[in-house]
Amino acid sequence: MNSRHWAILSLATLVILSEGVLAACPKSGVRLPAGNLSRALISMGRQCKISVLVQTTSATSYTLPEQILDSEDGEFEPALQQLLQDSPFTYERVGPSAVAVLPRKIEAEEAAQPLPAHTEEITVTGRSLTGSHLRHLQLDSYAPIDVLAQPELEITGAQTIAELLKFLPAVSGNSTSTSVSNGGDGTATVTLRGLPASNTLVLINGRRIVNNGFGGEAADLNSIPLSAVDRIEILKDGASAVYGSDAIAGVVNIILRRDFEGLSVNSYYGRAQRGDQQTESHHITWGKSTERGHLMLSLAHYSQGALMSRDRQLSATSDNRARGGTDLRSSASPSAYIALDDGQEIVTNSASGGYREWTQADRYDYREYTSAVVPSQRQSAYLEGNLDLGENTLLFAELMGIRTAAKTTMAPTPVFTRFDNGDLAIAADNIHNPFEQEIVDVRKRVLELGPRLQKNRTDTWRLNSGVKGMWDSWQWELTAALHYTRATEKLNNLIDPWALSMGLRDPVTCDGQSDCVAINLLGPSGSIDAEQVEFIRGESLVDGTTRMTSLTYVVNGALGSNGAGNILAAAGLEARREAIDFRSNDAMGLSFIGGSASGSAVGQRMIGEAFAEISVPLAEDKFWLDGALRFSEYSDFGNTGNPKVALRWRPSPSLMLRASYATGFKAPTLIDMNQTGYQSQEYLFDPCTSRDAPTLPGCRGQADDARIQYLTEFGGNRDLQPETSDNRSLGLVWTPQQLKGFSATLDLYDIRQNDVIDTSPQYLIDRNAHSGLFTHRVLRDESGDITKILATRLNIGAREVRGFDLAMRYEHISEDIGQLRWSLNSSHMQRYLNQAAPGSPVEDLAGTFVDAASGGAGSLPQWKANTGVYWHKGRWEGGYTVHFVSELEESFTLDETRVTREISNWSTHDLQLAYSLPLGLRFAVGIDNLLDREPPFAATAFNDNFDGRTYDLSGRYWYTTLAYNL
Template sequence: MLGQHGRWYQPARFALLGLLACARLSAAETPPDAAAAQVRYSIEAGPLSGALIRYSQQSGQAIVFSDRLTRHLSTSPLIGRYRRDEALDALLADSGLDWALIDERIVAIYASECDTNDCDTPSETVSNNPVYVPGIEETYVYGSRLTGSRIRRNSYTGAAPVDVFRAPEIELSGAQSLGELLKFVPAVVGNSTSTAIANGGDGTASVTLRGLPASNTLILINGRRVANDGLAGESVDLNSIPPAAVERIEILKDSASAIYGSDAIAGVVNVIMKQDFRGLLAETFYGETSRGDLQTRTNTLQYGSGLPRGSVFLSASHYEQDPIFSRDRAVSRNADARALGGGDQRSSATPDARVTLPDGRTLIADGDGYRPAGPDDLFNFQADTTAVVPMERTSLYGNLSYDFTDQVTGLVEMTYLETDASADLAPTPVFTAFEQQPLNLAADNIYNDFGVEVSDIRRRLVELPQREQHNASEVMRLSTVLEGLHANWNWDVGYSWSRSEASETNTNLVNADRLRRALGPASGCLGLAIDGCVPVDLSGSAGSIGPEQVDYIRANGTVSGYSKLSTISMNVSNALLHLPAGRGDIAFGGEYRQETTSKRPDALLASTGTIGATNFEATSGTRKIAEFYAETALPLWRSQSGHQALYFDGAIRYSTYSDFGDSTNPKLGLRLQLGKDLLLRAGYATGFRAPSLNELYEGASEEQAFINDPCTQAPLAASLPGCNGQQADPSRNQFLTVRGGNPDLKPETSVSYSAGMVWSPSAADGLRLSLDLFQIDQDDVVASSAQFIVDQNARFGSFTDSVRRDDAGNLALVTATNINVGRRLVRGADLGLNYHLPRQPWGQLSFSGSATYLQEYLAQLDTTAPEINLAGTFRDEASEGLGGIPDWKWQLGLRWEHQRWHASSDLHHVAGMTEIVPGSNRRRQIDAWTVLDLQLSYTFDLLAGLRWSLGVDNALDEAAPLAASAFNDNIDGRTHELKGRYFYTRLSQRF
């Protein structure tokens, strides 16, 4: 490509577009027959500047254009064989720009009606239009800086696959949050969170590549780190990123610790925000399910404008989502799913007190006294729960760029965002026998009908209102970057600051200290007016707890916290032009970060004084990190024809942490280009994940964890040494568990391998196929597994200090602090398909597809434990599982556009999975699930810039399959969707 200096071409501006300029006098002559020759093009829809660059690369035709003219414009796909004039006319259609040849050698792009702000006195005139050409020199162009490299390159030439979702594709998905969008990406499996998780969720959203925890996937914004979720979170909350301001999302499905440092073991999700936007956009979105719930509203205003030496962009958006309740879907309305082929997960904490006497009898209060408890005396808590959480989000985003000189550009961006989410939970359950401090009903208590002390009473306090969990967050981000070009060196220096504050309030809990006194000896609780205590009738039937008793024991609990990250970074890159096999590149730089987190419970939660919420001690921590990296891309060999070539990619990063030491991680890659059709690639990398501040410094936390106790099954209780021949109560599935941090944790480490191919057959214009094999071997996995400890204790009699059982053999307490004990080995393959058919009179048709196959997912919780292959299985996070790990997950999309019409159709498929039904060793199959999404949009001619879209997700109303072992709603809400058929419409007007 050819470029020029002056007001038309600004090198710093081209740097922002991904152009690296190295001057060299003179240019090659264009062959005389170039204009008439047809060239095969494969240029996808997107920014016009990028399309013109790809035109130059694919045609071999030199081209010059001004960033000021193109940076706010986009273009349609160009697929097939075209002459030069046909290709350029198609790319520039409806842009207000035109093209011309200069000296029959160089294509120049110019404004059809040249504005005095964009043109100087011309030195040449082409087609009666002035074109400013003060001097021509050759400019090398090789793409943009993509995720996974500090070196600018084209999308498909890296040694590892990168998926890119651009703004038009995001719009076609209909998704109103990034968590919702990424949920269907085939490489995303496991325990990603979203507002579809009520009990156990907190209104945040995360992404889990390869089924590894969210802490193993690094989230970036514009290539820079941001603070994690405010409640000492392990990853960035995707709901804190305003989707309306997103230009594209790049997903690197490979380890990238050599490029970015910690957390990138599974890969990287890089969210690129909009910048080159011109005009005013007003947009409104509304959607709801075919059952009339999950009403969703989004209103957006955006403004962008060019400045004499820069640009400004502002975006404001407000989003509201109404709930779905568990009771409103057939699969989720009852925790007893036996009629559907599942298990019975109802609670033994019932509205009528369930009392176990010292003589072993278990009785149920029935209003007239007590009767023996039966197998159906259980409580369906799902009649009261929220399935999809209602949420509100308000976001403001802005950026400002300014060209200080032709060589130096500055960029400032700011984000402010607020979220509010609320979930309804069933009324508080009380299990008196399973609290850290005893809750015994004294023998002389005025409500004791048995005359003996009773330690085991289970009661669902329906006299209290339903519990409500309210989560709020406030996120602020600031980033400043100064970048430029000096003596052919691209450089940038940046400072970024981000802070995420969050709070969680749980209402209608029980004050454990007051309840303990209310159940105690009569002499210690004589009445509110006498000694400030009100006796509570916990052992009675539903309604026996009166308003005065409710007011005495009712409590709320609040926790608040923040995560803060400050970063200073510098990057430098240059081209190595005169290597024997062609052009190479080098980049290096450094980064300094400071991380801080704090999580503060109120006094009641901190003193383990509540029932119905998690009690825990305060958590706080800080650390400093310094990192240095170097990266290169070198041509090792090139054939005389230039059609075959071998390239080497290498990177290394050194990281030193103030709290655990240092780590050095290399990455190596090879790319073999075999003609224009076939690219082979392979890679090797080591990675690491520093233990989070929460994992290191978390205070002791108390919860009722879901654990499958082997001793509740009669055959196992009789044979396993840890059960001591006693069968534990089979009606229980939640057990008191205390977790905590460990400041002696080591980093998790990994070794990754990849090998693949990209095939673009010449016989099929516009077709591109890819296949990439991957393997991740991870050691020293940080785990806090109460389930593992209970299993090992029951089966081998180990962990005796961590497991406490009562005299009846029931689990009373499990202590599980964080330790480096685990190992994972993940193997599989990614497949990709893109096929853009040549444009026809009836329109442009395109296919796109991707799939991930997991050959095996071996998990080992301890070196003494056997490896378990999780591929094709489901185990709920509430039971300390890694969620749904289907062996196949794929999506296939069809796009059609013609003039002002656009249409899309997407199929999403998740293969079936096996699970173990709770309370048994029975295995069952979770059905495969396939949904169809459709969308149609039209841009009106009478009102220029007005666009109307109609869409339907899950058009065939495919119900989510039953997951018998799922705690939330009898489905795997992290993989499947409960909502069913969902209609939406979008109306946007651009001025």
């Protein structure tokens, strides 16, 4: 489905929709809890599937008893009139599925100011949107914001936040999830604008959270249960002036449920049509209000089954020559590749018991063992409560605990005696060496160990508690936070390099060591017996903890009036301590063979920050000047100040123009500054393996062209400085009065980033080969083969990302067909300029794919979009969504020639239908990837021949949910 057809489908859907009237409530009546008016309206909005806008400062002070409102015909307005009949409030319709509840004393001209017509959340006014501590309506914000609210979360069928965000148009690049097998760690991250995950700030309820325990570079989305989420706001603009570090690409703010009333039980089951990846989810939520407070508890369990590479045609083999790619099978085969002194390359002949010449056909296809989607489990508990202390003061607390576990399966451990850690030369007189010469280069897949199993587990605890209240027209909040994450990783069936080294020595040396067993790497598969296996077997252990404690005070309100309107202001202080303790059992400098040495990092920092915002109206209801400033003091690298300035102009009631400029920063992580001993076998390309290698200044002749992995040692740097950015945006918001329920936004963005922290081992290799540089970092042996790459983190990179977002939304209701909503959300990446280091060429990566395993930025499609139609009438509701990713280009070497090929565009169609049964039951069935379209083939993708960070391998996927709400 090309982009032209996709656009025609979207526009045709819009034409089908027409105007109508207001929506439906449960015919059995609307049950409202005791409490204030704001809480009653929230409950009413959820039950009637309608957006209720209310000024919380006045609605929270008006209390109501528990009651049931009549709605025999399912009409919303009579029920609302009944609720407000004896109150000092009235209402106005501001769209086909939205009403505003206002104090009766408000003048008509004040009540008639433009309000959004679409149901993106239940209560919009009286709180701050993501990106500001001031209180704006969403379409009045000076920055583009996507909002995914409860009705939209339900209709997607998503069971995790990572699954929900994966197909958002603004998300591209190297986010992680359980769809990333080899190289994954059970965590999930989000990458806005294709920038690294550490450039996107993740918040919960507008507050910073602790980063994951596996390195602490970004927040783990898997540690936030979707069942506890009320809505998700995605700010697609820099926000360091408001939130501080990491908010360069944008902010994902996850708003948890806080006003839930009653009992909700939900069960989900799904599986791929091919019978695998069985997934189930169960959660229960209970909430109760009293006249003085509210208490809510949510418990959830999630379990995802495995999808193995061998069970899909696309991923079943790593030999991609038939598809126009290369042979990515490993030269480490069960039969053992052996290089002799006379230049012979031989392999064991299992049939005859002898040896024969090694050929490319002897490469090993490891996909028989690997998992493509990692099985995982999560259990969570979320407790929320508040207590009215009187005098407009509220005490609140939020406690969340979650445990996640994942198990990745990888092929049995390969051994490369010439290139792995340790002295692995096989002695001439080793009892298993029939060649009577020292053998340096053996490449063998040790099937006898069994597949490698990587087990990840994370325990996360978060506590936020504080007091908030009102003083005159000002709101204030004091919050204390204590966050803790512990992550462990066990990777077994590896090889201990010290034990293997001893087992390959001569009999005298081996016998001189306690319990030494001679190892036979030169025999056919099966020649390594149980005693040998247990002698060399190793297990990599990683244990990491991250901690964050903070104290934050924020106040916002009106400074006064200048004749054009109220001058809004906010200010605050924050003190924060961050700490990391990350250790592994291979921290002595040698990684277990088949794994990677994670090394260690121990460090902490103190941060003090002060911030302020202001919004000044320059012309009444037409022109505003907005500004923000945040000053940050870090105990390790120093201080930084970041401003933001924005203009909003409304030339007509239906049109608003907005522009902003801001600077941003990303502080070097504690891993960046403190890590030591991290080693990994990286997938890289050495130009010295090409036939023209003798002509390159840094090459000593042609190196071994069978290698695709190189031992790389990474390291921290205490002298690192923050990454810095300049963010520019220009946009318009159109809400035509002639077409009620329609809104459109167009926003241009430009992000320029300097002092990017990078290691770029591929850059080091390229400069070493082509210019003879970095000889102290790229270590080669006498034959010119790379033995190790030393890649310390440096502030060396620069980027510029430019593009635009286009979103349209239309809603209407009619008595005949019910409520219909159509939406289009798209993002175009015009360019992604990347310079790995000063003096290196500037590359435009927009529209390209370079795998993360090769140090690339992943998939950066020029177009990414989704569109859908969502319907609700009476007890029925349904949704139909189309996701689209445009074509990409990738480059690689094929038969000594540099080849550029196209990765085709990809689209999927998702369908869901739900029916609400009597007594609060809701049943839904859905199909993801309705047309069963497999991801496009990528010749350079390390995992499973496609980019698991951008596409989905499952194929057609069926699921069903059953929910009960009381």
